[in-house]
Amino acid sequence: MKYAILGSGAIGSALARRFAAKEINVSLANTKGPESLAGLVTEFGDRVKPVTAAEALQANVVILAIPFDAVPNAVKGVEWDGRIVVDATNAIDFPAFTPRDLKGRLSTQIVADAVSGARVVKAFNTLLAARLGADPAISGGRRVLFVSGDDVSARTAVAELIExxxxxxxxxxxxxxxxxxxxxxxxxAAKEFVQLG
Known part of the structure; x- marks a missing residue:
């Protein structure tokens, strides 16, 4: 299974840090190109491979860690063929920092429209970046990440990755x-839950 993170901001970097810590190979891309990721790659080690956005979008599991509004352009023209897209975005109105009015639709439904042909799973969006990048072990348990999606096998694959x-x-x-x-x-959203034991 090939994993890729599209986006190297706070959430993308936090996720890359966890992949590196668990020695799981992942590709990392942003709009500036692989050379702009040199500092992060030095920090994370050789488990995190800098690639172009086009290369990242060909992975088996693509994690969208980019601004919600950037999704349609970032994924334009990609043939998904049933591959998994993880929606880690949040639809936020800035500077008010309030939920975006999407006229009754969920942001993940809008992301799913943009990645037609993909199996979409919502995950990695509920923890703040600092918590997402930190060791998940806490207070005798582990931080919780939630998953939802309409394809059971895709949801299971992402849940297994989270574990x-x-x-x-x-x-x-x-x-x-x-x-x-x-x-x-x-x-x-934006709450921390811990599973004990």
Missing amino acids: RLGFAAVDLGGIAEGGRAQQFGGGV
């Missing part, structure tokens, strides 16, 4: 139900 990264995966079911809780402003 490999050291977090506790909690499956919330389909996008319409579980994804609603994960959206910015939802019940589990």
